Amino acid sequence: MARTAGSHSADTAPRIRAAAQRLFAQHGYAAVSMRQIAAEVGVQVGALYNYTSDKQSLLFDLMVVHLEDLLDALPEPDTAAGPMQALDEFVRFHIRFHAARPEEVFIAYMELRNLSPENFAAVESLRRLYEDRLTAILDAGQARGVFRVADTRVATMAIIAMLTGVNTWFRETGRLSLSEVEAIYGDMTRRLVAG
Amino acid sequence: MARTAGSHSADTAPRIRAAAQRLFAQHGYAAVSMRQIAAEVGVQVGALYNYTSDKQSLLFDLMVVHLEDLLDALPEPDTAAGPMQALDEFVRFHIRFHAARPEEVFIAYMELRNLSPENFAAVESLRRLYEDRLTAILDAGQARGVFRVADTRVATMAIIAMLTGVNTWFRETGRLSLSEVEAIYGDMTRRLVAG
DNA sequence: ACTTGATCTGAACGCTTGTTCAGTTACAAC
DNA sequence: GTTGTAACTGAACAAGCGTTCAGATCAAGT
Structure with a gap:
C-alpha cells in the first residue's frame, strides 16, 4: 500500500522497457501479461501505468x-x-x-x-x-x-x-x-x- | 443443450482447422481464443474438444x-x-x-x-x-x-x-x-x- | 520536525480465458 | 416406432486479464 523503498522513476522506466522487451521477444506480446512484466521489474502491476498509458503503447x-x-x-x-x-x-x-x-x-x-x-x-x-x-x-x-x-x-x-x-x-x-x-x-x- | 441440426464430424473437423488457421495467421495464436474459433465455425466452444485435445495441439x-x-x-x-x-x-x-x-x-x-x-x-x-x-x-x-x-x-x-x-x-x-x-x-x- | 510531492501498493472492476462434462437433441439402423 | 450413438449445448470451474485509483510510505526541501 506504499512506495517501494529506494525507488526512482529514472531507474524504473528503463527497467520496465527492458523487461517488456525481453518477455515480448521470448514469448510474444499477447502471451505476456502486464503482471509478468511488473514481476520481472519487481513492482506491482499498477505501477506500470505511471510509465506507459497502456500495453499497446x-x-x-x-x-x-x-x-x-x-x-x-x-x-x-x-x-x-x-x-x-x-x-x-x-x-x-x-x-x-x-x-x-x-x-x-x-x-x-x-x-x-x-x-x-x-x-x-x-x-x-x-x-x-x-x-x-x-x-x-x-x-x-x-x-x-x-x-x-x-x-x-x-x-x-x-x-x-x-x-x-x-x-x-x-x-x-x-x-x-x-x-x-x-x-x-x-x-x-x-x-x-x-x- | 443439444446436437446442432445437420452436423457431421466429417464436415466440422476441417472447418475447425480452417478457422483456426485463418485466425492464427491473422491475429496470432495467443491473441485468438477457442471461443473465437468456435464462433467462426458456428459451434459452441465445448464442441472443439471433440476434435482437438487442446489449443496447443x-x-x-x-x-x-x-x-x-x-x-x-x-x-x-x-x-x-x-x-x-x-x-x-x-x-x-x-x-x-x-x-x-x-x-x-x-x-x-x-x-x-x-x-x-x-x-x-x-x-x-x-x-x-x-x-x-x-x-x-x-x-x-x-x-x-x-x-x-x-x-x-x-x-x-x-x-x-x-x-x-x-x-x-x-x-x-x-x-x-x-x-x-x-x-x-x-x-x-x-x-x-x-x- | 514538518510539508509536499514522488512513487508505489493493493484491491477492485468488468471481463475473458481454456477446459470439462452432464444432459439434450439429431441421426441412423433396425 | 424404438434404440443406440453422434454431436453438440450450456454452464460451470478455477484462473487470469488490462486498467483504475484511493491511500500509504518514501524522499527531498525547508
Missing part, C-alpha cells in the same frame, strides 16, 4: 525506438567510394546492428500484427525509410552501370530478407564469427547485383 | 500438416539435368508452394515460440529436412564445379530466407506475376551460387 514505443535507432545509426553512403562500396557498407551495417539487438529485431519483425492499425502505419513507414536507403544504393549502382537487377524493389526486399535471416541462426558462440558472416553475406550480395 | 497439427505437405510435394531433383536445373526447380517450387499457402506459411514461421518444447523439436526437425534438400543441391553443384559458395549451410539459410521473404509482400494483384517473381528470384539465386 509499451509495444509500439519499443518498436519505434528500435527503428529510429536503426535509421539514426545508418551512415550516409560515401558517394565518392562508389555503389559497390556503399552496398558492402550497408550489408555490414545491417548484419552488425541486427546481431547486436536480437530482441528488438525479433519484436520489430514478429509483433507487427499486434499493433493497432494507426500504430502499424507509423511503424511501416519507418521500415519503408530503411528499405528506401538500400533501393537508393541499388538505383545509383544501376545508373553507373555497376549493378544489374531485374527489379530494384524486389532486389531490395530479397536482400533485406536474406540479411535479416541471419538473426534467426547466428550466435556469438557459433561456428562462424560475425566478421566471417559479414564477409559471406557481402560476397553473396555483391554477386546478386553484379552487372 | 490445434496449432501443432496445423504446422505439422503444412510441413509434411511441403516435404511430400517437393520433387526429387532430376540428377541428370544438373545442379543448376535442380536449383531452379527448387526456387520455383518454393515460391509457388509458399505463395499458394500464405496462412500456413505465416503460421509455420511466426508461431514457433508458441509451441511447447517437445512440439517445437518435432517441427524444427521437419524444417531441417526441407533445408537439407537445398543443402544437398548446393553440395552437388559444388562437387561438379558448377557452384561456388563460401559456406554451404549459410548459403542454404540465406537462400531460404530470401525465398520465404516473397510471402511478406507478394500479392496476386500486385505489379508482378508469380512467374515474373519466380524468374527474378531464379536469376538472383543462380548468381548467388555461380562458380
Whole structure:
C-alpha cells in the first residue's frame, strides 16, 4: 500500500522497457501479461501505468525506438567510394546492428500484427525509410552501370530478407564469427547485383 | 443443450482447422481464443474438444500438416539435368508452394515460440529436412564445379530466407506475376551460387 | 520536525480465458 | 416406432486479464 523503498522513476522506466522487451521477444506480446512484466521489474502491476498509458503503447514505443535507432545509426553512403562500396557498407551495417539487438529485431519483425492499425502505419513507414536507403544504393549502382537487377524493389526486399535471416541462426558462440558472416553475406550480395 | 441440426464430424473437423488457421495467421495464436474459433465455425466452444485435445495441439497439427505437405510435394531433383536445373526447380517450387499457402506459411514461421518444447523439436526437425534438400543441391553443384559458395549451410539459410521473404509482400494483384517473381528470384539465386 | 510531492501498493472492476462434462437433441439402423 | 450413438449445448470451474485509483510510505526541501 506504499512506495517501494529506494525507488526512482529514472531507474524504473528503463527497467520496465527492458523487461517488456525481453518477455515480448521470448514469448510474444499477447502471451505476456502486464503482471509478468511488473514481476520481472519487481513492482506491482499498477505501477506500470505511471510509465506507459497502456500495453499497446509499451509495444509500439519499443518498436519505434528500435527503428529510429536503426535509421539514426545508418551512415550516409560515401558517394565518392562508389555503389559497390556503399552496398558492402550497408550489408555490414545491417548484419552488425541486427546481431547486436536480437530482441528488438525479433519484436520489430514478429509483433507487427499486434499493433493497432494507426500504430502499424507509423511503424511501416519507418521500415519503408530503411528499405528506401538500400533501393537508393541499388538505383545509383544501376545508373553507373555497376549493378544489374531485374527489379530494384524486389532486389531490395530479397536482400533485406536474406540479411535479416541471419538473426534467426547466428550466435556469438557459433561456428562462424560475425566478421566471417559479414564477409559471406557481402560476397553473396555483391554477386546478386553484379552487372 | 443439444446436437446442432445437420452436423457431421466429417464436415466440422476441417472447418475447425480452417478457422483456426485463418485466425492464427491473422491475429496470432495467443491473441485468438477457442471461443473465437468456435464462433467462426458456428459451434459452441465445448464442441472443439471433440476434435482437438487442446489449443496447443490445434496449432501443432496445423504446422505439422503444412510441413509434411511441403516435404511430400517437393520433387526429387532430376540428377541428370544438373545442379543448376535442380536449383531452379527448387526456387520455383518454393515460391509457388509458399505463395499458394500464405496462412500456413505465416503460421509455420511466426508461431514457433508458441509451441511447447517437445512440439517445437518435432517441427524444427521437419524444417531441417526441407533445408537439407537445398543443402544437398548446393553440395552437388559444388562437387561438379558448377557452384561456388563460401559456406554451404549459410548459403542454404540465406537462400531460404530470401525465398520465404516473397510471402511478406507478394500479392496476386500486385505489379508482378508469380512467374515474373519466380524468374527474378531464379536469376538472383543462380548468381548467388555461380562458380 | 514538518510539508509536499514522488512513487508505489493493493484491491477492485468488468471481463475473458481454456477446459470439462452432464444432459439434450439429431441421426441412423433396425 | 424404438434404440443406440453422434454431436453438440450450456454452464460451470478455477484462473487470469488490462486498467483504475484511493491511500500509504518514501524522499527531498525547508
